[in-house]
Amino acid sequence: MPRIYIIDVTNRDGVQTAHLGLAKIEKTMVNIFLNEMGVFQSEFGFPTTRHETNYLNANLELAEMGVIHPIRLSGWMRAIKADVELAYQMVPKLKYLNLSISTSDQMLEGKFQGKYTRDDITKMMTEAVKSAKDHGAQGIGVNAEDASRTDLDYLVEFALAAKEAGAERFRYCDTLGYDSPFTIYERISYIAERVKMPIELHCHNDLGMAVANSVSGAKAAVDAGCDAYINTTLNGVGERAGNADLVSVLLAIKYANGLSGKYELDPRTNLKAAWKTCKYASYAFKVPIPITQPGIGANAFAHASGIHADGVLKDRKNYELYDFEELGRGEPEIIETGRRIVVGEYSGIKGFRNVYENLEVEFKDEEEAREILELVRFANVEKQKPLTEDELLFIARYPKQAKQILTLVP
Ligand SMILES: [Zn+2]
Numbered sequence: 027m028p029r030i031y032i033i034d035v036t037n038r039d040g041v042q043t044a045h046l047g048l049a050k051i052e053k054t055m056v057n058i059f060l061n062e063m064g065v066f067q068s069e070f071g072f073p074t075t076r077h078e079t080n081y082l083n084a085n086l087e088l089a090e091m092g093v094i095h096p097i098r099l100s101g102w103m104r105a106i107k108a109d110v111e112l113a114y115q116m117v118p119k120l121k122y123l124n125l126s127i128s129t130s131d132q133m134l135e136g137k138f139q140g141k142y143t144r145d146d147i148t149k150m151m152t153e154a155v156k157s158a159k160d161h162g163a164q165g166i167g168v169n170a171e172d173a174s175r176t177d178l179d180y181l182v183e184f185a186l187a188a189k190e191a192g193a194e195r196f197r198y199c200d201t202l203g204y205d206s207p208f209t210i211y212e213r214i215s216y217i218a219e220r221v222k223m224p225i226e227l228h229c230h231n232d233l234g235m236a237v238a239n240s241v242s243g244a245k246a247a248v249d250a251g252c253d254a255y256i257n258t259t260l261n262g263v264g265e266r267a268g269n270a271d272l273v274s275v276l277l278a279i280k281y282a283n284g285l286s287g288k289y290e291l292d293p294r295t296n297l298k299a300a301w302k303t304c305k306y307a308s309y310a311f312k313v314p315i316p317i318t319q320p321g322i323g324a325n326a327f328a329h330a331s332g333i334h335a336d337g338v339l340k341d342r343k344n345y346e347l348y349d350f351e352e353l354g355r356g357e358p359e360i361i362e363t364g365r366r367i368v369v370g371e372y373s374g375i376k377g378f379r380n381v382y383e384n385l386e387v388e389f390k391d392e393e394e395a396r397e398i399l400e401l402v403r404f405a406n407v408e409k410q411k412p413l414t415e416d417e418l419l420f421i422a423r424y425p426k427q428a429k430q431i432l433t434l435v436p
Contacts, residue, residue, distance in 0.1 A: 028253045030244045030279055031066040031292040033167075033226060034272060036307065038069040038102045040263040049409045050081035050431045052310040055417060056260065057085055059303040061097040063272070064294035066255065073101035073113035073120055077434055084430040086119045093424065096294075098122045098165065105154040105168065114161040121162075124197060125154045126169035129184055130176040144180055148187045155191035167226055167255075169197040174205045178216055185221040195224045195255060200239060203232030203267065207242035214243045218250035228257040229270050236262070236270040241278045241285060248289055260307035261315060261322075273300045273353070274320045281348050297321075301354035306414065321353050369413065371406040375399055385415060387422050398422050404432045 037053045040046060048056065053071065060068045070085060071078045082101065088094045100122035103109040113120060127147055128137055134144070142150070151168060158166050168188035170181055185196040198214060205213070210227070218225055227243035229236040244254035262271035279291050304322045308315045317324040327350045329335045337344035350356050367377045378399045382389070389395040401421050405413055405428070413421075421428040 027290055028248045028251060029290045029292055030248065031253065031255045032064075032272065032275070032295065033067040033069060033100075033255045033257050034060050034065045034259060035069040035102075035228070035257050035269060036060070036259040036263065036272075037071055039257075039265060039269055040259045040311070041071075043263060043265050043268075046263055046311050046313070048310055049405075050078075050434075051405050051408065051417060051420075051428065053081060054085055054088070054431055055306065055310070055414075055420065057088075057094050057097065057099065058416075058420070059299065059306055060260075061094050062296065062299040063303055064292065064296040065097055065258075065272070066292055066294070067098040067100050067122065069102050069124060069257075070099045071101060072103065073117040073123070074103050074109050076116070077436070079116050080430045080433050082117045083119070084427040086117070086121075087430075088424065088427055090119075100124055100165070100167070102126065105151040107150075107153045107157045110154050110157040110161065114158075122165040123158055123163055124167040124169055125151065125158065125193075126171055126197075126199075127151050127154075128172055129170040129181065130172035132175055133172050144183075148184055151184070152187050152191040155188060155193050159192045165195075166193045167195040167197050168193040169199055169226075169228070171199050172201045173198040174200040174202070174210070174213070178213060181213075181217055182220045185217060185223065189221060189223050193223075195226050196221060197226035197228050197255075197257070198243065199228040200230055201228075203230035203236060203239075205229070205239050205243075206233075206235060207238045210239045210243040211246045214246035215250055218247045218252045222250075222252060224253040224255060226255040226257060227270075230265060231262065231267040231269065234267070236268065237274045237278055240270040240275055241282070244279075245285065245289065261304055261311070261313065261319070263307070263311060263313065271320070273297070273304060273322055276300075277321055277348060297352050298354045306416070309411075309414070312411075321348070326350070327355070369399075369402050369406065369418070371403045373399065373403060373406075378402065381418065382422065385418060385422075387419065389422075398425060401425055401428050401432065408432060408434075 041048050057068050101120050102124050105125035105127035225247040227240045229239040240256045247254035258272035258275050259269040262268040329338050334345050367380045369381050
């Protein structure tokens with residue numbers, strides 16, 4: 027039976043969102059956390075954007091070293107040959123990518139101003155796919171932007187052309203969050219039955235249905251015999267009202283009536299890392315987690331009313347659909363309430379050594395300690411907020427890659 031996989035786009039859709047952004051070292055940590063969550067692929071950035079280059083190349087090196095592995099790291103770019111060529115100039119070791127182009131009449135008229143016909147769009151896309159193949163791409167997804175407002179038969183034609191050119195997946199983008207679970211099921215069924223290739227669901231939350239649409243679309247693909255790949259983000263960040271929240275999607279497939287036990291998730295997915303991953307994303311984006319957030323919110327396992335509290339104490343299954351332990355919750359967390367030495371961009375060696383001693387990291391000599399201190403200072407300059415323990419450990423373990431990630435040359 028076909029499976030449902032996750033392609034997370036926090037480091038692409040999430041960071042391109044108004045009012046949101048991540049430092050390059052935070053994007054790196056997101057890739058590490060997503061790998062721990064067993065996500066199939068992280069859309070990790072923009073290979074044609076110059077300020078991403080060092081980050082992307084260093085992360086691909088970390089992938090080669092096995093630090094960010096087995097997750098795939100994929101770049102996003104427009105489905106035009108010039109973008110592909112530029113991407114491979116700047117990020118030569120790129121193995122996976124998604125190529126995006128608008129397909130709806132609205133976009134052809136309203137965005138491209140009638141400059142391209144549907145045939146032109148297909149041709150640009152296939153040329154881009156072939157160019158990526160020539161440059162050594164191993165896995166290519168082709169995105170139909172605004173697919174939910176695109177003529178269905180044209181989408182089939184577009185996806186078949188992508189498949190023939192060598193793409194491995196077709197991404198159906200509900201760019202405006204226009205679909206409903208009913209329409210996306212019908213539309214994906216129609217496409218999947220005709221193209222017989224793995225389908226990605228990229229859904230936005232403008233009508234509050236991103237998660238519902240994603241799982242409905244995935245169900246349609248699997249029912250038609252195709253693997254499904256749901257695009258998610260951490261805590262649902264993303265353009266406007268956001269994308270499908272990663273944890274909600276995993277919970278829905280595992281526990282929703284009609285999906286639970288019937289549809290198979292990528293066996294690598296691991297909800298145990300959800301709690302710390304979502305908390306990290308909240309800290310890094312500086313966006314609090316709503317108390318009602320599925321699985322992760324402060325109220326997700328809280329009970330106050332007499333009837334509920336009594337019921338859940340007798341048997342948790344009375345009022346809880348899944349267990350908090352499964353999400354990595356329930357472990358004690360230590361918060362220092364006395365003196366704290368923190369490292370910042372103006373820290374000295376004594377305080378710095380104290381911080382790393384508490385993390386049980388030893389340096390082989392003074393020179394190494396000073397080298398790591400310098401990197402930590404630069405990381406503070408870039409982030410403008412205190413580094414987490416995971417970030418401090420990352421810098422100490424992989425100083426060469428950390429230095430590359432921290433190097434921004436306009
Ligand atoms: Zn999007």
